[in-house]
Amino acid sequence: MSGTPTEGNRVEEFTAFRKRMNERILGEDNQVVRRFFALDTQTYRAGALDVKTKEMLGLVASMVLRCDDCISYHVAQCKEAGVNRDEFFEV
Structure with missing residues (x-):
């Protein structure tokens, strides 16, 4: 079916959207949000x-x-961490 997004495209689109939103969110001067993002990163x-x-x-x-x-x-x-197809199915 033409025009149907592939899984790779959906992940790429989501990642790009998330990056844009994170930049907007982190652009605000809000220490609570910054701490939450730091906790997630850690x-x-x-x-x-x-x-x-x-x-x-x-x-x-x-x-x-x-x-x-x-x-x-x-x-x-x-x-990005290297999970392969077989590992995804086991998860």
């Missing part, structure tokens, strides 16, 4: 668990919560 850094594992856990939590935007975000982050 959560997904490598520690006892690697980034790839943390992103897969984030994807699972997003699916349980049925948050479409969160799922899209974590799919993109998982791809």
Whole structure:
């Protein structure tokens, strides 16, 4: 079917939209929002668990919560972290 967005396109479009919105949000002088963003960034850094594992856990939590935007975000982050097709299906 022509004109149907592919999964890759949807993820790219969501990522671009999220980037624009984050820039707008972080452009405001709001310390609470900045702290929340910092907490999120710290959560997904490598520690006892690697980034790839943390992103897969984030994807699972997003699916349980049925948050479409969160799922899209974590799919993109998982791809960036190197999650492969078989791993996505296991998640």
